Structures are given as C-alpha cells and as structure tokens.
Amino acid sequence: MKLRLDRLVFLLLPVCPVVHAAPPPCVFCEIVAGTREHALVHRDDRVLAFLSIGPRNPGHTLVVPVRHAETFGDVPPDTLHAMTDVARAVAAAFPRAGLRCDGYQLQMNNGRAAGQTVGHAHLHVIPRFAGEAPAEPEEARRVAPAALASVAARLRAALAADPPPAPRPPLPALGEEVPLERIREICVAYGLPQLWRKIERDPPPRPFRSDGCTGWFDDWQGVSLYPAGFLHDLKYWAGYPGEDVERLVADAELMIDVARLLGSTAMAETMFRGVRIGGGEQLNAPFSWGFGRQPPRP
Numbered sequence: 001m002k003l004r005l006d007r008l009v010f011l012l013l014p015v016c017p018v019v020h021a022a023p024p025p026c027v028f029c030e031i032v033a034g035t036r037e038h039a040l041v042h043r044d045d046r047v048l049a050f051l052s053i054g055p056r057n058p059g060h061t062l063v064v065p066v067r068h069a070e071t072f073g074d075v076p077p078d079t080l081h082a083m084t085d086v087a088r089a090v091a092a093a094f095p096r097a098g099l100r101c102d103g104y105q106l107q108m109n110n111g112r113a114a115g116q117t118v119g120h121a122h123l124h125v126i127p128r129f130a131g132e133a134p135a136e137p138e139e140a141r142r143v144a145p146a147a148l149a150s151v152a153a154r155l156r157a158a159l160a161a162d163p164p165p166a167p168r169p170p171l172p173a174l175g176e177e178v179p180l181e182r183i184r185e186i187c188v189a190y191g192l193p194q195l196w197r198k199i200e201r202d203p204p205p206r207p208f209r210s211d212g213c214t215g216w217f218d219d220w221q222g223v224s225l226y227p228a229g230f231l232h233d234l235k236y237w238a239g240y241p242g243e244d245v246e247r248l249v250a251d252a253e254l255m256i257d258v259a260r261l262l263g264s265t266a267m268a269e270t271m272f273r274g275v276r277i278g279g280g281e282q283l284n285a286p287f288s289w290g291f292g293r294q295p296p297r298p
C-alpha cells in the first residue's frame with residue numbers, strides 16, 4: 001500500500017494495546033507437538049486431525065488448530081476456514097476408507113457448560129449410520145490410540161486421493177523483492193488470474209516489493225493484516241496511472257480481505273475510508289498513492 005498514514009491512524013482509530021498471554025499447556029497441544037501418542041489423520045501448517053480416543057463410531061475424527069485456541073471464537077478466521085476444509089475432506093473420505101457412514105455429524109462444544117472437556121478448540125467429524133446402538137458414556141468408549149492406527153491409516157490413504165486444498169504459500173517478507181515467478185504463484189494461490197495476466201502481458205518496470213499496511217497495523221488484535229496489504233500493494237504496483245476504476249476495485253478488495261481476516265467489519269471500513277480519502281493535502285499527512293507503474297529508480 002503506497003501510502004503514509006502514520007498520523008491518520010491516530011485520528012481514525014483508538015489505539016488498543018494487545019496483551020498476548022502465554023498459551024497454557026494442554027492435551028491437544030501435546031498431540032500437536034508430537035509428545036503424546038495419537039492416531040494421525042491429517043496435518044498441515046494450521047490444522048491437525050486425529051482420531052478421538054472416545055469414538056462415537058469408527059472414524060470419529062477431531063480437527064484442531066495447530067496454534068492453541070480455546071474455543072470457536074478464539075480461532076482466527078483463516079484457520080477456521082482451514083479447519084472446515086479439512087473436516088469436509090475427512091467426511092468425504094469416510095466411505096472411501098471403508099467406514100460405515102450414511103451421514104456424518106459436525107460438532108463443536110464450546111465451554112464447559114456446552115460439554116467441552118478439552119480446552120483446545122476441536123471440531124468433531126463423526127460418521128453416523130442407520131440403526132446405530134445408543135451412545136455409551138464417553139469414558140466407556142475409551143480406546144488406546146494404537147487400537148485406532150489401522151482406521152487412521154485407511155483415512156490417510158483415502159485423503160491422499162482427494163486431499164483438502166493446500167494451504168496458501170507463505171508471502172514474501174515486507175520489503176523483499178519478489179520475482180515474477182513468485183508473483184505468478186501468489187496470483188494463482190489467491191485466485192487473481194486476471195491480475196497475473198495483466199502483469200505477464202506488460203511487467204511493470206520497477207521490481208515489486210510490498211510495504212504491507214504502511215502506517216496502519218500489520219497486526220491488528222493478534223491477526224496479521226499483511227496478506228491484505230500485500231495484495232493491495234501488488235494491485236497498485238501493476239495498475240496503470242489513471243485506472244480509477246481498477247484502483248477503486250483494489251481498495252474495495254482490501255476492505256473485503258481485511259474484513260475476512262478479522263471476521264469483522266469496523267477496521268476494514270476504516271482502512272477503506274483511509275485509502276479513499278485522497279491526497280496528502282486533505283489530510284496534512286505525508287503519503288503518496290502510487291497507483292500505477294513507476295519507472296525504475298535511477
């Protein structure tokens with residue numbers, strides 16, 4: 001984002017200090033760390049799935065965030081999306097793994113009063129079928145993880161045939177020069193094929209570097225806004241001077257991306273207003289829009 005709004009931030013937003021408490025140790029963190037035995041179903045950067053040791057039915061899987069979060073409301077939105085992607089892929093894999101499954105249940109207990117017994121958020125994915133016996137109490141269903149190994153292996157094999165969508169590749173760091181090939185991969189991963197065609201047809205003369213959410217917050221209340229700032233920068237870099245509609249689209253997409261990252265709208269709308277306000281004259285703040293290609297630095 002080619003703008004310098006350091007001072008504007010203080011005009012538009014109250015600044016709230018964010019305190020990060022150290023995550024408490026917990027059973028599922030031990031599973032994530034590999035220090036507790038478990039029957040693994042899936043692992044990626046953000047999500048782990050393993051079989052419950054108190055299965056309601058064979059294949060009963062728990063999908064958890066890698067980074068400790070206590071309940072649904074504590075899991076960052078992009079991780080929640082990754083969890084539901086994994087849950088969907090696991091549910092689709094049940095029949096291919098030879099598990100009885102006329103239907104399946106997604107369940108998330110949040111808070112002790114709602115039946116949550118492990119304080120690390122987890123989404124149950126449970127195969128269900130007609131004519132099941134009534135559920136016994138959870139303690140009576142307990143089995144050792146080793147007894148679940150063959151079901152987990154079948155599920156892993158079934159998932160390999162139709163895996164959950166790959167997590168997006170990490171973005172280049174702030175200020176790092178990004179080669180065109182990397183920009184192509186990012187455009188593919190973020191669903192921006194038209195932007196890539198525009199860049200490929202006529203690569204801008206100056207190499208691309210993102211300065212993230214300059215003058216704003218790259219991290220807002222524990223959530224990184226960098227991906228939104230990065231893509232906004234990329235669109236500005238590839239734009240042609242005078243492409244007012246394209247710039248509006250880029251700004252609106254910034255607002256949408258920020259809202260999706262945060263799962264709320266207020267900060268997103270503030271940032272949108274900020275990037276639309278106009279030039280430095282109106283704000284008495286030192287920044288430049290920079291929408292449009294610029295020649296290489298001499």
Ligand code: AMP
Pocket residue numbers: 027036038051052053054055062108109115116117118138
């Ligand atoms: P909830 O009542 O929603 O908190 O569910 C907790 C789930 O975690 C139950 O299905 C338990 O059987 C399961 N569980 C507890 N400890 C472990 C463990 N060490 N490995 C796998 N599953 C576990």
Ligand code: ZN
Pocket residue numbers: 024025026027028029030068069119120
């Ligand atoms: Zn944990």
